[in-house]
Amino acid sequence: MSDVSTRVDIxxxxxRGGSTPVHRRSGAGPSxxxxxxxxxxxxxxxIRSDSPYSLAGNKLLLDGADIGMEIEPIGRPKFYDLQTADGVSYEKIAKLHGSNVLATTVVQTCIRYGEDERCRFCSIEASLAAGSTIAVKRPDQLAEVAEAAVRLDGVTQLVMTTGTSAAKDRGARHLARCxxxxxxxxxxxxxxxxxxxPGDLATISELREAGADAIGIHVESLDDDVRRQWMPGKATxxxxxxxxxxxxxxxxxxxxxxxxxxxxxxGEDPDELASGxxxxxDMGVYPFVVPFRPLGGTLAVDVDHASAPNRxxxxxxxxRVAKELQHAGMLGSDQRAGCAACGACSVLSSAGG
Ligand code: SF4
Structure with missing residues (x-):
């Protein structure tokens, strides 16, 4: 089996197993x-108790047999042990993703979280309800945590996402302040x-002028039927x-x-996904292809009983998408920051994208 096939499988x-100190239980994006x-x-x-894959030390086992792939769990970062002067744990303000990405959801609520509008794969407010984060991260709090994460844990990039606000800018201006x-x-x-x-395209320049190095504007699907079914709010x-x-x-x-x-x-057509x-x-936009991940606490699993995609x-x-990216000379690793630069949630980088 090739490394790409194994990467797809896992x-x-x-x-299996609880030996990964850095993990997320819920939140925005694949968690x-x-x-x-x-x-x-x-x-x-x-992390699934029914997976045929497990770890023995740093070795990946399939049904108990060593398949020759080394996997190293990422250790708990030092900045998680700190808190702000007003007593908020840094871990509730931003999280380590992979070994070197600091990630935060600056506003942990979303106007689209009502059951009729919510993206069916999203659990952005579940981590808030569980008390593992705070609703709004202030710019000064994020600055404090980012400085510590760089100094103590060698973080090399920051990803800032947000729930959608009711304002015309849909939350982009708070991102710019942060x-x-x-x-x-x-x-x-x-x-x-x-x-x-953002409602006003000039806000994109505001984000750049504030110092953002890269931007993700996430549509999740290019198919309008899929969008209406899975993301009724965002599909508007x-x-x-x-x-x-x-x-x-x-x-x-x-x-x-x-x-x-x-x-x-x-449920999209794979050929249409690849051509989209x-x-x-062609436009210069990197399509970060990610498997839908069925998560407890989302409508997709709790109501629709959806399962993971066909391998x-x-x-x-x-x-196919990795080949197009290579052909265009657009590698994820060439992005200055962000999910494509990190690559952990996708198999694209293993496939050469
Ligand atoms: S790709 Fe990296 S930065 Fe983006 S959500 Fe996944 S782990 Fe976090």
């Missing part, structure tokens, strides 16, 4: 995972911001708005400093 089936290094690269893998505050104390730390298309933002925001973001941030998530396994990804690449489809789509 992205879907996960690994409920353990963070490890595979061949020096970060990987965020589901970026400005972090850059004032750690100017060398590259930052990716993630948001919906038309694709034309996404396209305008991506084009403006490429103008402002540059080619391959703009990305979007594309989830595999929502190729169009994004062959995931491998096929990932390989």
């Amino acid at each position: 992205a879907l089936l996960g690994i 409920d995972d353990g963070h490890v290094l595979i061949g020096g690269f970060g990987a965020a893998l589901p 970026v400005r505050a972090v850059k004032a104390v750690v100017p060398q730390l590259p930052i990716q911001v993630q948001c919906e298309p 933002v038309p694709m034309s708005e996404y396209r305008a925001a991506w084009a403006e973001a490429v103008r402002v941030f540059g080619r391959n400093q703009v990305s979007t998530y594309l989830l595999v396994g929502l 990804a190729a169009e994004l690449i 062959d489809v995931l491998e096929d789509v990932t390989r």
